[in-house]
Amino acid sequence: MSFRNTLGKSIGGAGQVVLGLAILAALLAGLHLAPATRGAPSSADQATAAGQGGSSQNTYQDKVADYGVCRGTDSDCYNDWDLPRTDDGRVRVLVFTATGVSRHAHLGPLLPAGMNPPLTSAHVAQNAVIRWGQEYGFEVDWTEDVRQLDAPAKLAPYDAVVFLSNSRTMLDDASQTALLQYVRSGGGFVAIHNTLGxxxxxxxxxGLLGGANFYDHGPHRDGEVVTISRRDASTRDLPRRWDFRDEWYNLEPFPTGVRFLAEVNTDTIGDAPGFNGHPGHEGDHPVSWCQYYDGGRAWITSLGHDPAAWTEDSTLEGAGSFETHVVGGILSAAGAQPFCR
Structure with missing residues (x-):
């Protein structure tokens, strides 16, 4: 006996057979609606990822995450609130260099607690930002003490906070909350080099970093940086191409929803773009980008590994372009120059 006849007999009556068939058809239709590739990005998702900064390689066509906030290159995502720091004629920057595990040589030895602790000649990155502030007209405070970031009122006076080569976990719950509220109030955020890790x-x-993380890098080596956008404050005074030496971070996920500012020419960095089976981003390898994020401005670069990039009167090729690039990023994130053009 067929399944159809069995169903009709169990219900009883010809009219009930029709009802039973209708119910069965509805159930089968519901099953048909379940996608065969549940959880996999659709072609539309992949197209969106590529259009918002995703690589043409399928490896990096991750589903684009919005992190539950307004983010992207549209200034409508910026909270243009009337805050005292925006109209006092001063540009204040806080440099935060706390590290959780690894520590780059350009940061020098660990700093003692408090704000603006004494620096030595080994603290070349902190000294560089202070020197640039004096030259380009912004005030700089520095710290590695997370207690200096544990309340919104402590960050409120700053036009931008610069996270410089931090590593792993270096913020506690209070400082995370304060940073989130600072950005949402229209604050500027700059991430340099290992902060991507x-x-x-x-x-x-x-998400503040552009949805990207440090994955790995090849040997510290020479390469050619290509300036993508010449309209931005951080790139308008750069040559179209400039030589530099760095670690050339591979990123996973690939940045999305951002405006790319500079990339490395992968033809100039050798035949081994990455380690651990990661193929790198051949032909599409960004090193700097910007975005509006959750009310604030975010400027990010993976450059800056070599201590010589931060040293005064450096002989490193491209050190001057790196300085121009980072200073423009700081000033634009702080609102002192047009942002993310």
Missing amino acids: AMYHWPWFQ
């Missing part, structure tokens, strides 16, 4: 467990922070 920090706070992996905090999705909001990963």
Whole structure:
């Protein structure tokens, strides 16, 4: 006996057979609606990822995450609130260099607690930002003490906070909350080099970085930086191409929803773009980008590994372009120059 006849007999009556068939058809239709590739990005998702900065390689066509906030290159995502710091004629910057595990040589030895602790000649990155501030007209404070970031009122006076080569977990709950509220109030955020390898467990922070993380890098070596956008404050005074020496971070996920500012010419960095099976980003390898994020401005670069890039009167090729690039990023994130053009 067929399944159809069995169903009709169990219900009883010809009219009930029709009802039973209708119910069965509805159930089968519901099953048909379930996608065969549940959880996989659709072609539309992949097209969106590519259009918002995703690579043409399928490896990096991750589903684009919005992190539950307004983010992207549209200034409508910026909270243009009337804050005292925006109209006092001063530009204040806080440089935060706390590290959780690894520590780059350009940061020098660990700093003692407090604000503006004594620096030595080994603290070449902190000294460089202070020197640039004196030259380009912005005030700089510096610290590695997370207690200096543990309340919104402590960050409120700053036009931009610069996270410089931080690593892994270096913020506690209070400082995470303060940073989030600072950015949402229209604050400026700058991330340099190894900060792309920090706070992996905090999705909001990963979104602040453009949805990208440090994955790995090849040997520290020479390469050619290509300036993509010449309209931005951080790139308008740069040559179209400039030589530099760095680690050339591979990123996973690939940045999305951002405006790319500079990339490395992968033809100039040898035949081994990455380690651990990661193929790198051949022909599409960004090193700097910007975005509006959750009310604030965010400017990010993976450049800056070599201590010579931060040293005064450096002989490193491209050090002057790196300085121009980072200073423009700081000033634009702080609102002192047009942002993310």
